Amino acid sequence: MLNEKTMRQAPTKRSEQIPVRKPQWKFNDLVGQKPRSDFGRMMFGAMSLVFPEGERFFIRSVKHFASHIKDESLAQDVKNFIGQEVQHGKLHEIFNNTVLGHDYDLQPFLNWYKSAMFDTVEKYATQLLGEKLALSVTAAAEHFTATWAAHGLSSGYLEQHINNQDLLDFMQWHAVEEIEHKHVAFDVLQEVDDSYVLRAAGMLFCATLLPFVISVAFVSLMRQALQQGVGQAKSIDILAFFRDGFYESRNGGIMSSFLPAIVEYLKPGFHPSDHDDYAMAKKVAERIEKRMAAVA
Ligand SMILES: [Fe+2]
Numbered sequence: 001m002l003n004e005k006t007m008r009q010a011p012t013k014r015s016e017q018i019p020v021r022k023p024q025w026k027f028n029d030l031v032g033q034k035p036r037s038d039f040g041r042m043m044f045g046a047m048s049l050v051f052p053e054g055e056r057f058f059i060r061s062v063k064h065f066a067s068h069i070k071d072e073s074l075a076q077d078v079k080n081f082i083g084q085e086v087q088h089g090k091l092h093e094i095f096n097n098t099v100l101g102h103d104y105d106l107q108p109f110l111n112w113y114k115s116a117m118f119d120t121v122e123k124y125a126t127q128l129l130g131e132k133l134a135l136s137v138t139a140a141a142e143h144f145t146a147t148w149a150a151h152g153l154s155s156g157y158l159e160q161h162i163n164n165q166d167l168l169d170f171m172q173w174h175a176v177e178e179i180e181h182k183h184v185a186f187d188v189l190q191e192v193d194d195s196y197v198l199r200a201a202g203m204l205f206c207a208t209l210l211p212f213v214i215s216v217a218f219v220s221l222m223r224q225a226l227q228q229g230v231g232q233a234k235s236i237d238i239l240a241f242f243r244d245g246f247y248e249s250r251n252g253g254i255m256s257s258f259l260p261a262i263v264e265y266l267k268p269g270f271h272p273s274d275h276d277d278y279a280m281a282k283k284v285a286e287r288i289e290k291r292m293a294a295v296a
């Protein structure tokens with residue numbers, strides 16, 4: 001009854017391909033520049049701080065079960081998923097160090113994040129509850145990133161709020177690839193153990209920890225902006241900040257899609273590829289690939 005392979009009716013569709021692109025953005029134009037939206041920069045900054053270490057955790061948790069995968073095309077998808085996530089981590093670290101690091105001290109948050117979430121929570125949770133739970137948390141996290149990616153690409157929010165072409169390409173590139181590989185961790189989990197309870201437990205952990213760490217990162221940036229008045233933060237417009245925050249929470253931003261994403265994921269028989277947004281992702285990917293070729 002709680003075995004999901006028997007619950008799922010239709011065969012699921014996967015992304016046609018998961019290409020590992022290697023963009024070369026340096027983001028030097030953004031250093032010390034005031035963004036169109038301080039709220040948007042800080043929200044993206046908070047997520048960008050969380051991504052690299054988080055993505056290394058995703059890779060670890062999937063890699064742990066790589067030898068269990070019998071389906072050859074899924075085994076290849078795992079390799080490409082790892083390739084894409086490695087690139088995401090690299091690019092976010094360049095953005096974090098170059099752009100955010102110019103205005104903020106990132107180390108206190110990064111040190112806390114690694115020690116609390118990975119050296120402690122991951123270590124003891126996997127010891128107590130097993131590696132399958134880590135894989136299940138990754139599958140849930142990938143559902144959030146794919147949901148946010150679809151919102152980001154379809155809502156027009158990114159184009160409206162970002163006036164730097166490299167930054168827009170960077171965010172859309174990550175969004176495209178989150179859609180391209182959104183089935184991978186989920187399908188590995190289903191192959192390893194298709195228990196609904198395990199899948200729901202992963203979502204429970206993820207839905208608690210992910211907003212918590214993003215909030216801690218956000219507060220660490222906001223506190224520095226308000227208290228130290230460094231760089232761009234010196235001229236932060238508080239009214240615009242809260243107006244943008246309110247707008248973001250109502251117009252397809254990550255906050256407004258958080259609860260619906262949980263409800264959707266907990267539906268028995270759910271599969272990430274039930275949302276066929278591959279054509280949209282492909283269209284954006286073609287534009288970004290042209291830009292990447294022009295920049296290289
Ligand atoms: Fe990613």
Ligand SMILES: [Fe+2]
Pocket residue numbers: 085142145177178181
């Ligand atoms: Fe991902």
